[in-house]
Amino acid sequence: MDAKAPPVEKRRQILDAAIHVFARQGFHACRVSDIADEAGVAYGLVYHYFKSKDQVLNELFTERWSLLLAAIEEVDGESIGAREKLDAVARFIIDSYRYEPDLMKVIIVDVTRAANSFGRTHLPEIRRAYEMIAKIVADAQRAGTFRRDVDPEFASMWFYGAIEQLLSGWVFDLIPGGEADFDRAREMLVETICGGLEPRDGVPADG
Amino acid sequence: MDAKAPPVEKRRQILDAAIHVFARQGFHACRVSDIADEAGVAYGLVYHYFKSKDQVLNELFTERWSLLLAAIEEVDGESIGAREKLDAVARFIIDSYRYEPDLMKVIIVDVTRAANSFGRTHLPEIRRAYEMIAKIVADAQRAGTFRRDVDPEFASMWFYGAIEQLLSGWVFDLIPGGEADFDRAREMLVETICGGLEPRDGVPADG
Amino acid sequence: MDAKAPPVEKRRQILDAAIHVFARQGFHACRVSDIADEAGVAYGLVYHYFKSKDQVLNELFTERWSLLLAAIEEVDGESIGAREKLDAVARFIIDSYRYEPDLMKVIIVDVTRAANSFGRTHLPEIRRAYEMIAKIVADAQRAGTFRRDVDPEFASMWFYGAIEQLLSGWVFDLIPGGEADFDRAREMLVETICGGLEPRDGVPADG
Amino acid sequence: MDAKAPPVEKRRQILDAAIHVFARQGFHACRVSDIADEAGVAYGLVYHYFKSKDQVLNELFTERWSLLLAAIEEVDGESIGAREKLDAVARFIIDSYRYEPDLMKVIIVDVTRAANSFGRTHLPEIRRAYEMIAKIVADAQRAGTFRRDVDPEFASMWFYGAIEQLLSGWVFDLIPGGEADFDRAREMLVETICGGLEPRDGVPADG
DNA sequence: TATGAATGAGTTTTCATTCAT
DNA sequence: AATGAATGAAAACTCATTCAT
Structure with a gap:
């Protein structure tokens, strides 16, 4: 049969x-x-x-990007701190690269960073990721976990920009991409960005 | 005449x-x-x-990028703190965009982010910028101004990635790009990244 | 159907x-x-x-030239005199022109005589024809049919050069190319060249 | 001044x-x-x-070719046998190559053999050479020095074709072109072609 | 579903020639 | 006489897409 x-x-x-x-x-x-x-x-x-060569790439992107969006949403729903949430998001993206480097290379190089062609087409979905990250930050600001004098939208850009730069570094062999490097990179990224977003002496949580 | x-x-x-x-x-x-x-x-x-269409773009990029490299070098030579240095670098790049948005758009979109084509060609020059920023961070770490548990190379990526994301945001109209926004964006960027790199309670300056 | x-x-x-x-x-x-x-x-x-416009011509040439090489080889294998062999070769080439003037025109004008472009490419094949004709001459010299004081390689050139000139004459309308002319031209060509190669009074067969 | x-x-x-x-x-x-x-x-x-790039080549050709025509004419005017005349013509052409190989290469490759482009333009001048050689043959036939059963026009083609092939051989390194080769090649050429044109046993001088 | 022959629009690059100085 | 900047026509080749089988 x-x-x-x-x-x-x-x-x-x-x-x-x-x-x-x-x-x-x-x-x-x-x-x-x-x-x-x-x-x-x-x-x-x-x-x-x-339908076309374009559609193949579109489908590849959408398939994967929707997983990312779902992952961020799920992470955001958990009862953990903002730093832990961002750490989880970074981990998801870095793991995506760890396990499917070719796919992530395509998404980064040919879509996300190819702002003139496919990036343009998928801007709404890409933007959606920014917004969800911004929401995590905004919530943390309301909760007093993050300082309030940095716009959540900007905070989201610093965070996402850092991750994208990291993946680009691996893709183009600018930095070592061995197994051990993945965790360390993520820890430093979260430490730096969240460290900069958390309140500290002389920086009132309320901006 | x-x-x-x-x-x-x-x-x-x-x-x-x-x-x-x-x-x-x-x-x-x-x-x-x-x-x-x-x-x-x-x-x-x-x-x-x-010689070719490519060469036109190459020349445009090199012309401008060498100014950036010179600017970073000059900034690094001044007797100011690391935060002030990074602020000056960010200001230079953002001002480049402020006064010549089309040129910077081309450099960001068609070279810097077009990693497969021109980015590949100019990787050495682009990398040079990363390295110079990393040096600023490394010096600050030795001086005790920045914490030592974040590799300077990574710190450089977070910083540059954030700027690139910012410019992309303006280029693609993801965020408002009015006159007032330039300074504010830079301040928040520097505040976040440098804030995350500076020592604070529980984070010994020596890593 | x-x-x-x-x-x-x-x-x-x-x-x-x-x-x-x-x-x-x-x-x-x-x-x-x-x-x-x-x-x-x-x-x-x-x-x-x-693959290219060039390849079309190359194929046309090779297709036809290999027939010529095969024809010369076959003729050389027959048990006939050198004069008869050269006559047969001349006949083959002239008949090629008689029945496919356009193809032969292309081969002569665009390949064989275009020594700087395609001729260069096909030099080995063209040379091969010279060599085969030279071999016919050399064999005849050993057999005493042809005098030995003319290098076979040169004899081959006189023979082939005469044919090429003849075909060029037809191609460019320098000489009449009616049906009757083909046989007569061949006869005179063979008579002259072979006549000059054959021993006669005062020219010892052994050079 | x-x-x-x-x-x-x-x-x-x-x-x-x-x-x-x-x-x-x-x-x-x-x-x-x-x-x-x-x-x-x-x-x-x-x-x-x-006037144009073409004209440069045209001038180069004409300048040289007129010398050749003059040389043939002069040779023809001398009181010597046909074999000696043809030998002198061959010598003139071969010497032209010997002393100015580049110029002769250009004339052979780019004009004389490039029948589709410049050859077409200069066909009358080229033809003129054939005719003058044919005249030498025709005169010899009338004088009984050459057999009469080969048309002078054809005899001219065999002779000129052989020379052109010879020069091509040197130009394209098909045959050795050392100093010693020039005289020997000419001798064999004349021996073969004139030998074939001269009367002998069984070939009545009157065709 | 599967194949690959057939289509033809689109763009870079070259270079002879002209012309202002 | 001399320069070399300026012009623009011309053609090979690529490849996404369609379509007949």
């Missing part, structure tokens, strides 16, 4: 192939046929499952 | 035109003819002065 | 069209679109089958 | 430079600026003295 595998399989094959091809050559530099070759399917089949 | 206008003039016209065309349409989306049209010169003249 | 026309067909169409376009306009003067138009196919299809 | 060298000098400089540039790169592959660079003059000066 199942003489034939469900068609979904090839669709997945194509997506997975695209991850590696995009990571290797970059979205613009690769041809649709490169994806098909890597997936071991015929050329035109990509167009059977996807 | 001037016997002859210096030929350099048209070369400059082309570079300036390129800034606006690149900023408006993005490097890849624009054609060489767009640049020539904007500059009001003949198509081939672009190739008289530049 | 035929389930599917073999894809090879269009490839052949393109090659045939190229023969006529090259012959009419010359390789350099014609555009790829001229070939496509003549073949009645879309522009891009030329590039589907051939 | 002669503070300034006559302008003709630079014109000659350009022509001489063109010889070497054409020989090195080929007419089509070189740019006008290459000629100017080699001549050590400015770009536009080439257009002051010559």
Whole structure:
């Protein structure tokens, strides 16, 4: 009865192939046929499952980014401190890179940082992540955990900007990316950013 | 009356035109003819002065980035605290954007963040900026002004990543970019990052 | 009714069209679109089958030249005199022109005589023909049929040079190229060259 | 008074430079600026003295070819046998190559054999050489020195074709081109072609 | 579902030639 | 006579996408 595998399989094959091809050559530099070759399917089949080359990347991005958004939301729902929340968010993103570096490379390089092309398209989703992080900060400010003289929107940018720079550093081999480095980098990132956001002598929590 | 206008003039016209065309349409989306049209010169003249479309962008980037490197170096040479140094660096970059938003947009969007194409080419220069910032941090750590448990290289990434995110926010209209916002953004950025890097209760300056 | 026309067909169409376009306009003067138009196919299809415009000509040349090499080899294998062998070779080349003047025109004008471009590329194959003719001469010298005081390599050049000049004459309408002229030209060519190579009074066969 | 060298000098400089540039790169592959660079003059000066890039080559060809025509004419006027005349013509051409290989290379490769471009333009002059050689043959036939069953026009082609092939062989390094080879090649060429044209047993001088 | 042949729009780059000085 | 800046036409090649089978 199942003489034939469900068609979904090839669709997945194509997506997975695209991850590696995009990571290797970059979205613009690769041809649709490169994806098909890597997936071991015929050329035109990509167009059977996807409307265009763009759509392949879009789908890859959305698939992953929605996981991120869900993760942030879940983290935010937990009863833990703001520092712990941001630490969890950073951990999620860094782990994404740790376990699927090619996919994250594609998302960072070809979407998130490619602000003129795909970044533009996905700005709303990207922005959504900023906002959720900003919300974590704002809540902490209300709770007195974070100082109030730094706008949550800006705090979110410092935090996300630092993470993106970190991942870029790994992607482009600017900094060592061994197993041991992941945790250490995250700890220092959270320590610095949260340290800067937490109240201290001479900095009243209420701004 | 001037016997002859210096030929350099048209070369400059082309570079300036390129800034606006690149900023408006993005490097890849624009054609060489767009640049020539904007500059009001003949198509081939672009190739008289530049080897390729790429070289136009490269020159634009290098021209500006070397100013940044010089500025950081100068700032680092002054007898001021680390926080003041980083504040000056942030100010220089933000002022660059304030006075030449199109040029900075091109540099950020088409070079610095376009890590797969031009970013790759200019990685050494970009890295140089990171290193100079890291040096400021390292010196402060030795002086006891900054805590020692955050690697200077990482501190540099948090700082630069935050600035890049800020400029991206302005470039893509994610955050308001009025005159008043420039100073406030810089203050908060420096306050957060340096705040996180400075020693405080329970954080011994020596790591 | 035929389930599917073999894809090879269009490839052949393109090659045939190229023969006529090259012959009419010359390789350099014609555009790829001229070939496509003549073949009645879309522009891009030329590039589907051939890597470049050059490759089209290369293929045309190699296809035909290998027939020539095979013909010379076959002729050389027969048990006939040297004069008969050279006559057969001349006949083969002249017949090639007689039946496919456009193709031969292309080969002579755009490859064989275009020594700086394609001739350079195909020098080894062209040289091979010289060598095979030289071998016929050398064998005849050993057999005493041809005098030994003319290097076979030179004899080969006199023979091939005469043929090439003859074909050029037809191609450029320097001499009449009617049906009757083909045989007569060949006879005179062989008579002159072989006559000059054969021993006679006062010219000892052993040089 | 002669503070300034006559302008003709630079014109000659350009022509001489063109010889070497054409020989090195080929007419089509070189740019006008290459000629100017080699001549050590400015770009536009080439257009002051010559109407176009083509005209430079045309002039080079005509200048030399007219010497050849004159030489053949002179040779033909002497009271010597046909074999001696043809030997003198061959010697003239081979010596031209011997003493000015670059110029002859240009003439052979870019004009004489480039039948589609410049060859076409200079066909009348080239043809003139054939005709003069044919006349030498025809006269010899009338005098009984050469057999009459080979058309003078064809005999001329065999002779000229052999020479052209010989020069091509040197130009493209197909055959050794040392000092000693020049005389030997000429002797064999004349021996073969004239040998084939001279009457012998069984070949009545009157065809 | 699967294949890959067929389509054709789009852009960079080259370089001969002109022209102002 | 001399310079070299300025012009702009021309064409190869790529590759996303469509479509017949």
